[in-house]
Amino acid sequence: MSLKLMTYLVVGATFALYLYIAFKARASTTGEFYVAGKGVHPVLNGMATGADWMSAASFISMAGLIAFKGYDASVYLMGFSGGYCLLAMLLAPYLRKYGKFTVPEFIGDRYYSNFARVVAVICLIVASLTYVIGQMKGVGVAFSRFLELPYEVGLGVGMVIVFFYAVMGGMKGVTYTQVAQYCVMIFAYTVPVVFISLQLTGNPIPQLGMGAQMTGDDMFLLDKLDQTLVDLGFNEFTAQKGNTLNIFLFTLSLMIGTAGLPHVITRFFTVPKVRDARSSVGWSLVFIAILYTTAPAVGAMARLNLMETIHPTSGANAGEWLKYDERPQWFKNWEKTGLLTFEDKNKDGLIQYVGAKNKEFENEMVKVDRDIMVLANPEIAKLPNWVIALVAAGGIAAALSTAAGLLLAISSSISHDLLKGIVMPNMSDKSELLAGRIAMAGAILVAGVLGLNPPGFAAQVVALAFGLAASSIFPALMMGVFAKRVNNIGAVCGMLVGLGSTLVYIFWFKGWFFIPGTAMAADNASNWLFGIGPSSFGAIGALLNFTVALAVSSITKAPPEHIQHLVEDIRVPMGAGSAVEH
Amino acid sequence: MSDAQKYWQANIRLVIGCLIVWFIVSFGFGILLVEQLNSIRILGGYPLGLWFSQQGSIYTFVVLIFFYAWRMNKLDIKFNVREN
Numbered sequence: 001m002s003l004k005l006m007t008y009l010v011v012g013a014t015f016a017l018y019l020y021i022a023f024k025a026r027a028s029t030t031g032e033f034y035v036a037g038k039g040v041h042p043v044l045n046g047m048a049t050g051a052d053w054m055s056a057a058s059f060i061s062m063a064g065l066i067a068f069k070g071y072d073a074s075v076y077l078m079g080f081s082g083g084y085c086l087l088a089m090l091l092a093p094y095l096r097k098y099g100k101f102t103v104p105e106f107i108g109d110r111y112y113s114n115f116a117r118v119v120a121v122i123c124l125i126v127a128s129l130t131y132v133i134g135q136m137k138g139v140g141v142a143f144s145r146f147l148e149l150p151y152e153v154g155l156g157v158g159m160v161i162v163f164f165y166a167v168m169g170g171m172k173g174v175t176y177t178q179v180a181q182y183c184v185m186i187f188a189y190t191v192p193v194v195f196i197s198l199q200l201t202g203n204p205i206p207q208l209g210m211g212a213q214m215t216g217d218d219m220f221l222l223d224k225l226d227q228t229l230v231d232l233g234f235n236e237f238t239a240q241k242g243n244t245l246n247i248f249l250f251t252l253s254l255m256i257g258t259a260g261l262p263h264v265i266t267r268f269f270t271v272p273k274v275r276d277a278r279s280s281v282g283w284s285l286v287f288i289a290i291l292y293t294t295a296p297a298v299g300a301m302a303r304l305n306l307m308e309t310i311h312p313t314s315g316a317n318a319g320e321w322l323k324y325d326e327r328p329q330w331f332k333n334w335e336k337t338g339l340l341t342f343e344d345k346n347k348d349g350l351i352q353y354v355g356a357k358n359k360e361f362e363n364e365m366v367k368v369d370r371d372i373m374v375l376a377n378p379e380i381a382k383l384p385n386w387v388i389a390l391v392a393a394g395g396i397a398a399a400l401s402t403a404a405g406l407l408l409a410i411s412s413s414i415s416h417d418l419l420k421g422i423v424m425p426n427m428s429d430k431s432e433l434l435a436g437r438i439a440m441a442g443a444i445l446v447a448g449v450l451g452l453n454p455p456g457f458a459a460q461v462v463a464l465a466f467g468l469a470a471s472s473i474f475p476a477l478m479m480g481v482f483a484k485r486v487n488n489i490g491a492v493c494g495m496l497v498g499l500g501s502t503l504v505y506i507f508w509f510k511g512w513f514f515i516p517g518t519a520m521a522a523d524n525a526s527n528w529l530f531g532i533g534p535s536s537f538g539a540i541g542a543l544l545n546f547t548v549a550l551a552v553s554s555i556t557k558a559p560p561e562h563i564q565h566l567v568e569d570i571r572v573p574m575g576a577g578s579a580v581e582h
Numbered sequence: 583m584s585d586a587q588k589y590w591q592a593n594i595r596l597v598i599g600c601l602i603v604w605f606i607v608s609f610g611f612g613i614l615l616v617e618q619l620n621s622i623r624i625l626g627g628y629p630l631g632l633w634f635s636q637q638g639s640i641y642t643f644v645v646l647i648f649f650y651a652w653r654m655n656k657l658d659i660k661f662n663v664r665e666n
Contacts, residue, residue, distance in 0.1 A: 071635065077635065077639075077640060078612055078613075078639050081640045082604065082608050082643055085646055089597045089647075089650055090597070093654075210625070210636075211624065211627050211628030213627070221627065222627050223627055238620065238632050240617065244614065247613055248614070251609065251612075252609075274665060275654070275658065278647070279648065285643060285647060286644055289640045289643075293636070293640055293641070296636040571586070571590055573658055573663055573665050574664065574665055575665070
């Protein structure tokens with residue numbers, strides 16, 4: 001069976017499965033899982049959160065960045081997972097205790113101000129929209145490859161599908177569908193790398209294969225990779241390239257941002273009890289960790305196989321460059337998308353793929369989009385077609401489910417918090433729904449257009465979104481629980497300064513509103529303030545937010561008595577209401 | 583000091599303890615000390631600093647969250663603020 005047909009079959013089958021479960025679950029268990037006081041079991045909630053969480057950035061993009069950046073891309077692994085500690089210890093149980101529907105609602109109540117609520121809505125929209133741009137990049141890559149069309153067309157197809165998917169409710173709220181999505185994703189992610197790890201090292205567990213010796217060679221896998229890369233003029237995989245301050249702040253931004261992203265926080269509003277919120281965060285991380293600890297192996301092994309394909313170090317063609325006419329099928333397919341580009345600079349018909357330190361050749365692989373690596377990985381390793389099709393299904397599920405979740409967060413914050421909550425309290429349910437759909441379509445359009453020329457690879461765009469969430473939402477939430485003295489004026493000033501400074505810093509290097517060509521300075525380390533990149537600035541923004549909020553609060557009036565009681569009440573689990581339905 | 587204050591203080595102490603470990607395994611071992619630790623190898627050929635940044639820190643985070651949840655549940659019972 002041809003790969004194309006196989007891909008359509010597998011993607012179609014997984015979608016049929018999600019629909020079937022959604023239909024069954026809706027018919028038989030309405031009111032069973034979300035009954036007052038019962039909520040969703042922490043383990044299932046954890047798995048569903050894992051599906052919500054694992055987006056195009058985690059699934060498609062992260063391992064590709066690890067493949068090309070090596071150690072420096074560890075920031076994504078530590079950042080995306082470490083944030084769950086902050087979430088479990090600083091936010092989730094308390095917000096569950098408070099038991100409101102949206103994050104801006106909590107901020108509006110705790111800081112007794114509609115203005116604070118509006119500012120929170122703005123922060124949420126800015127962060128979520130940026131996040132969706134990253135997802136659109138992933139969606140575009142996946143669809144362009146499997147329809148064998150240019151990236152721009154793939155993106156257009158993806159936009160239409162995302163819109164319908166999100167309008168259907170993204171199948172959100174049906175926990176079992178998300179559990180099924182998680183299973184498809186984790187299966188799709190781990191199966192190819194188990195095969196590859198077995199091929200390369202003889203060890204089927206990729207986490208162990210990373211440290212193992214190569215089959216038929218006494219070299220360790222990572223040493224082999226380092227040597228291959230250095231021989232061709234690239235940087236070592238295992239060595240640090242960027243400056244330590246930047247790596248430190250980048251990781252911190254991602255961690256704080258993880259705990260500040262509204263679509264993740266609201267997941268823990270649905271567990272039955274406060275103590276379940278604590279353990280459910282742990283379960284989420286268990287399921288996420290399965291993918292994250294596998295990702296370095298995916299990246300390292302994919303890179304090694306890519307280099308071996310183009311410049312084998314053993315076998316009949318050892319030491320020779322791959323002939324362009326003899327390039328494998330996956331190479332041709334990715335060329336069609338425009339995400340992989342070869343230019344025969346020295347007209348010898350051979351593919352010279354070398355790093356900047358190589359003196360002998362010019363690099364002829366002029367474009368290797370990092371986001372293609374995970375999808376191309378099973379093809380490069382010559383795995384069977386069904387495995388390749390499975391990875392496609394997983395990637396599409398990851399990008400669609402997260403994009404839909406974020407679009408729902410954006411539309412509910414506009415229709416529920418902004419319009420119904422503040423501007424037009426008498427709005428009918430019907431017009432609230434309509435406003436939500438219009439907001440959703442608008443968000444997809446904006447994200448899609450900006451996704452044509454995204455400000456980075458999927459995970460890098462997502463990192464910017466985390467910086468924005470870190471600098472604006474997380475500090476306001478944390479101080480809401482831990483700093484009783486912080487008042488309305490302090491919180492609003494903090495959020496505005498945090499979001500404003502981070503946004504300006506990002507736009508300065510990435511272009512105003514991410515419009516290409518409007519950047520004030522080239523985005524490279526020599527222009528950055530103290531070597532701090534735009535993706536790392538979220539931590540500084542958060543620090544500014546905390547400082548300003550605490551300083552302003554200390555010289556203005558303390559919050560009223562009932563707010564202080566509210567905070568004291570949030571701090572103890574006893575007396576929590578039943579779980580809210582999402 | 584009231585029971586509520588004692589409960590909150592015990593909670594803060596626990597959180598700070600956990601966050602110190604959180605900091606050491608990620609920012610400490612995975613970033614600040616990565617070069618030094620890379621001279622040690624585990625699992626055969628995995629440099630330890632790199633291992634912490636790609637694997638070890640994540641495993642520790644998982645354990646930390648469950649540890650925190652377990653201790654907090656005990657505190658809830660001790661201070662009689664557990665939900666029914």
